[in-house]
Amino acid sequence: MDPKPIITVLFLISATVIAAQEYVRPPPRKALHFPWSRKPSSLPQQVHISFAGDKHLRVTWVTDDKSAPSVVEYGTSSGKYSSVAQGESTSYTYMLYRSGKIHHTVIGPLEHDTVYFYQCGGQAPEFQFKTPPAQFPITFAVAGDLGQTGWTKSTLDHIDQCKYDVHLLPGDLSYADYIQSRWDTFGELVQPLASARPWMVTQGNHEKENIPLLKDGFQSYNSRWKMPYEESGSSSNLYYSFEVAGVHAIMLGSYTDNDEYSDQYRWLKADLSKVDRQKTPWLLVLFHVPWYNSNKAHQGEGDSMMAAMEPLLYAASADIVFAGHVHAYERTKRVNNGKSDTCGAVHITIGDGGNKEGLAHKYKNPPPEWSVFREASFGHGELNIVNSTHAFWSWHRNDDDEPVRSDQVWITSLVSSGCVAEKTLELTKILTEP
Structure with missing residues (x-):
């Protein structure tokens, strides 16, 4: 029909x-109320991803540890990372506030319509995303x-x-x-x-x-x-x-x-x-x-x-x-x-x-x-x-x-x-x- x-x-x-x-x-x-809790300084926080050109994504996260590496390990199997990418980092001050280390790392090329597993800065936890079709x-x-x-x-x-x-x-x-x-x-x-x-x-x-x-x-x-x-x-x-x-x-x-x-x-x-x-x-x-x-x-x-x-x-x-x-x-x-x-x-x-x-x-x-x-x-x-x-x-x-x-x-x-x-x-x- x-x-x-x-x-x-x-x-x-x-x-x-x-x-x-x-x-x-x-x-x-x-x-919303966000109770303060002490976290390891190298723990990846505020993780989000965005497009970064054809078949590439940018992974962004924050760490309190200013020496934490801007590295993302990733692959198509959980716990098995076949690829690694090195990125860049920035930080800023705003009056009395000092941001953590803000990491931006571009990964790829990636396959379409595929689930990837990844870690930020060599630290747990493991995250996963699905690429668009x-x-x-x-x-x-x-x-x-x-x-x-x-x-x-x-x-x-x-x-x-x-x-x-x-x-x-x-x-x-x-x-x-x-x-x-x-x-x-x-x-x-x-x-x-x-x-x-x-x-x-x-x-x-x-x-x-x-x-x-x-x-x-x-x-x-x-x-x-x-x-x-x-x-x-x-x-x-x-x-x-x-x-x-x-x-x-x-x-x-x-x-x-x-x-x-x-x-x-x-x-x-x-x-x-x-x-x-x-x-x-x-x-x-x-x-x-x-x-x-x-x-x-x-x-x-x-x-x-x-x-x-x-x-x-x-x-x-x-x-x-x-x-x-x-x-x-x-x-x-x-x-x-x-x-x-x-x-x-x-x-x-x-x-x-x-x-x-x-x-x-x-x-x-x-x-x-x-x-x-x-x-x-x-x-x-x-x-x-x-x-x-x-x-x-x-x-x-x-x-x-x-x-x-x-x-x-x-x-x-x-x-x-x-x-x-x-x-x-x-x-x-x-x-x-x-």
Whole structure:
């Protein structure tokens, strides 16, 4: 039986959902308590992995021992490590705080869709991860604005039930807010998940932590969460791109210069010019501050970035744009220049991971014509890209069981709709403009 008619019907049914009734949630749960316990100084802590170019992953961890080696041993059998890699390390001071030794070690080349076992610095315990597949299908877990509350724990527990390959986080990780020990507790909180699947993150406003005349912004974030910016030709850890299983993902910075004269803008043009939609038919984009937002919170904050960069993303036929910042969930129709456009991107705000500041309950009414579904609840999303033409998006409230989909829709790629082919000349023109 041909699945296309079924997919089409499901898409049409889902697309007709206008909005759910307002779902009033209780305030955020209390901050998690992390009792202090003495650990061996060489013990690997806060372990997480991220992409580092084709078939390579970066393993990051922290030790209290400043002489601990930045070495990762790894292999496909538990306790038997056939490969070893030497990495680099860094550390930083922040007022009276001194970080541990932060290790970054790139390992590979790695086989696709394979379980690897590894140790950091020659020390137990043993960790394991599974590499993503070489081709579709692939599943992304998506949750922003995490923090360290009871709701965060609920979100992570739900994501742990999801059979996902990569986690995408559009900003606001630890909510340390200048208290550097909270970066350490956040690293410990997410380690069970972040050590087992690649976590690809971009910065939010809570990562700034700048002190005028004393401290530049993003020092803690850049030291702890090194992303593949160098591998993607970027000069800043605040924006970069990566490719996985038929997807080109672009991570942009809402809190670094992004006008048409900025380094980020020039990098984005260069990155888009390299995208091969035959190789990567899906184009995803993430940043922190949403451009399409019918919540009363943070209205207009993304307007200047949108004015500069939306024409680029539209010409390049970006399929889906994820953002955070607003502590609620919202999904749009395909949209561009403030109105529905069948060749525009679907915008999804998912800043509801579990932050300490609570939910953003107040929406503009009536909703804009481009807003399809919106709700102020904590939760996470799952994007299952089935093939080059179809992806299934679902959003899951924390108060429901993970299998319950509070919002769901089939999304058809712009490659399959003909938009990419139609805009070839427009893209070439805009990317070659000085």
